[in-house]
Amino acid sequence: MRSKQHVYLAGIVLMLLAQAAHALLPIQYWETKRGARVYFVENRDLPMLDVSVDFPAGSGFDSREASGVANMTNNMLRLGAGGMNEDELARKLADIGAQFAGRFDNDRAGVGMRMLSSAQERKASLELLGKILNQPEFPANVLEREKVRLIAALKEADTKPDTIASRTFSRMVYPTHPYGLRGSGEIDTVAKLARDELVAFHRRYYTAERAVVAIMGDVGRDEAAAIAEALTAPLPSAAGQGSEATLPPVPPLEKAEARWITHPATQSHILMGGPGIRREDPDYFALFVGNHILGGGGFSSRMTDEVRQKRGLAYSAYSYFSPMLREGPFIIGMQTKGEQAKEALGVARKVVEDFVAQGPTAKELAAAKKNIVGGFPLRIDSNRKIHEYLAVIGFYRLPLTYLDDFTKKVDAVTAEQVRSAFQRRVHPERLVTVVVGQPEQQAALEEPPRRP
Numbered sequence: 001m002r003s004k005q006h007v008y009l010a011g012i013v014l015m016l017l018a019q020a021a022h023a024l025l026p027i028q029y030w031e032t033k034r035g036a037r038v039y040f041v042e043n044r045d046l047p048m049l050d051v052s053v054d055f056p057a058g059s060g061f062d063s064r065e066a067s068g069v070a071n072m073t074n075n076m077l078r079l080g081a082g083g084m085n086e087d088e089l090a091r092k093l094a095d096i097g098a099q100f101a102g103r104f105d106n107d108r109a110g111v112g113m114r115m116l117s118s119a120q121e122r123k124a125s126l127e128l129l130g131k132i133l134n135q136p137e138f139p140a141n142v143l144e145r146e147k148v149r150l151i152a153a154l155k156e157a158d159t160k161p162d163t164i165a166s167r168t169f170s171r172m173v174y175p176t177h178p179y180g181l182r183g184s185g186e187i188d189t190v191a192k193l194a195r196d197e198l199v200a201f202h203r204r205y206y207t208a209e210r211a212v213v214a215i216m217g218d219v220g221r222d223e224a225a226a227i228a229e230a231l232t233a234p235l236p237s238a239a240g241q242g243s244e245a246t247l248p249p250v251p252p253l254e255k256a257e258a259r260w261i262t263h264p265a266t267q268s269h270i271l272m273g274g275p276g277i278r279r280e281d282p283d284y285f286a287l288f289v290g291n292h293i294l295g296g297g298g299f300s301s302r303m304t305d306e307v308r309q310k311r312g313l314a315y316s317a318y319s320y321f322s323p324m325l326r327e328g329p330f331i332i333g334m335q336t337k338g339e340q341a342k343e344a345l346g347v348a349r350k351v352v353e354d355f356v357a358q359g360p361t362a363k364e365l366a367a368a369k370k371n372i373v374g375g376f377p378l379r380i381d382s383n384r385k386i387h388e389y390l391a392v393i394g395f396y397r398l399p400l401t402y403l404d405d406f407t408k409k410v411d412a413v414t415a416e417q418v419r420s421a422f423q424r425r426v427h428p429e430r431l432v433t434v435v436v437g438q439p440e441q442q443a444a445l446e447e448p449p450r451r452p
Contacts, residue, residue: 025386027393027400028221036211036232039394040224041386049122049217050387052103052112053133053231054395056245057205059183060106060325066197068150068185070205073138073198074102074109075146080139082131089128098125100132106179107247107325108395109205110212114384117218126227133206134234138198147190154187161265161436169271172257172432173329177250208235210245212394216387250275250327258433268341268437272348274430276330279323279396283421285409287321290418292368293360294351295319295332300367306351307334313344319352325396330426338438345433353428359419373407 028040036053062070078100079086093100098115111133115125157163167182174180184190213228238245253274263269277287295303295318307317314334322328332352336344360368380386380403393402 025380025390025403027390028224029394029400030225032208032211032213032225032228032232034208034233034235034237036208036213036228036235037394038213038215038224038228039390039400040215040221041217041390042220042224043217043383045218046383047117047218048114048383049117049125049215049219050112050114050383051126051129051216051227051231052110052214052387052391054103054108054110054212054214054391055206055210056107056325056395057109057201057210058105058107059181060178060247061205061245062178062181062185064178064181066185066189066193067181068190068193069197069201070109071104071184072143072146072150072190072193073201073206074104074111076138076143076198077111077132077136078102079142079146080137082135082137084131085139086142089132092124092128096121096124096128098128100129103391104183106183106328110391112214112387112391122219126230130231130234133231136202138195138202140195143193143195143198147193150184150190151187154184154190158187161263161267161269164261164263165269165271165434165436168259168261168436169273169331169432169434170329172259172434173253173274174250177248177326179247179250179324179326179328203236205245206235207238208232209238211235212391214387214391214394216383216390247326253427253430253432256430256432259435261434261436262439263436265437266338267335268338268344268435270334270336270341270345270348270433270435271331272333272345272352272431272433273319273329273331274427274432275327276321277323277425278327279325280398281323281425283417283425284323286413286417286421287425289365289368289372289410289413290355290360290422291319291321292372293364293418294355297368297371300371302351302355302364303332303334303348307336307344307347311343311347313340313347317344317348341435341437345435349428352426352431356419356422356426356428359415359422362415365413365415365418369411369413372410376407 025041030038032038057070059070078089098113101112103110103112113125113129115122170180211232213232215224215227293302295301298304303317303319307313314336317334319332321330332348334344389403
């Protein structure tokens with residue numbers, strides 16, 4: 001099996017390099033009878049099948065008073081369904097050689113399964129996936145156990161400087177938006193979760209009309225269509241479930257804000273940033289390439305070069321955009337010794353200001369494009385990675401040619417497009433800054449951000 005997979009993946013790489021006329025991944029799209037969107041790629045090289053069903057049901061659809069409902073609903077799906085308890089479900093998965101996985105983030109929640117494509121194993125796997133998706137039982141005793149487990153994990157996490165920095169940053173960037181809510185919920189909200197809240201959340205958000213089905217592997221179109229119908233036909237209807245599953249706009253930050261939090265950690269944990277971009281933003285590729293130069297390209301990025309290589313202020317310094325249904329965060333991060341926090345933060349601010357004002361050099365742009373394009377085959381070198389892209393393309397309604405067009409769009413980015421996009425999307429004079437560390441590090445926040 002491994003040999004056949006290597007042959008298949010090598011073929012993909014060759015097609016990329018040769019820029020073949022045919023589509024790299026011929027994605028097929030249709031809708032089920034009840035309106036679920038289906039994205040399918042047929043691949044007969046391996047006797048495997050990857051299937052997932054996602055919904056707009058992530059933590060962004062929580063309320064502040066009941067944060068954690070979305071996460072617990074998704075987590076509990078596999079802990080009792082279709083007349084089977086969690087142990088029986090686990091044994092059944094092992095017996096049929098299938099791998100189940102839940103998916104959960106700010107925007108989406110769902111379930112997926114990797115299975116053998118032979119008729120018997122596939123039938124058993126899909127029946128099990130259907131029960132988990134459509135017949136969750138949310139056992140009250142299991143819910144109480146999971147609440148205790150999660151609360152203990154949250155209490156432990158809340159002692160760690162990286163968690164404190166991340167949570168503070170999210171609240172400052174999204175003070176009134178659900179993206180600022182903790183995905184797992186807070187200790188007090190988790191403690192109050194009730195079974196009927198999970199049932200209601202599943203009924204409202206896990207609906208057929210809002211489902212996105214991604215299928216990748218060893219079946220034909222007719223078989224894929226039957227799979228999608230069987231999984232989504234029994235789902236609740238969105239009719240009568242309230243407003244459409246949408247998220248409110250993200251308000252822009254009005255001014256810079258900085259916060260220092262005392263912690264006995266030997267290193268300062270620093271985060272800086274603000275609201276970034278939506279997934280379908282027309283500036284996506286300019287920002288993607290530009291961020292590779294700024295802080296996303298590892299040792300080749302400006303941030304690493306200025307903070308780590310030239311000055312030895314941090315082992316790593318990075319930046320990234322996290323595009324979502326609404327404006328996901330733009331984040332710059334690093335860890336540094338307490339006595340170096342002020343200097344490291346000052347250097348990072350200067351790097352951002354200069355990049356926003358001037359954009360990349362021709363040499364930086366050429367190197368970034370070469371690196372991104374050259375590494376692209378590794379992004380799709382397994383069925384699992386391709387399936388994940390398929391799910392993203394479906395959920396965010398990206399073009400079916402997204403993967404075919406990826407390297408071409410990267411290669412077409414100009415230095416002026418990068419500079420212009422960063423000036424529209426990143427505002428150094430209005431960034432949030434969080435430093436978690438020992439008291440003497442508070443001076444790191446005394447230098448105000450400057451306008452470029």
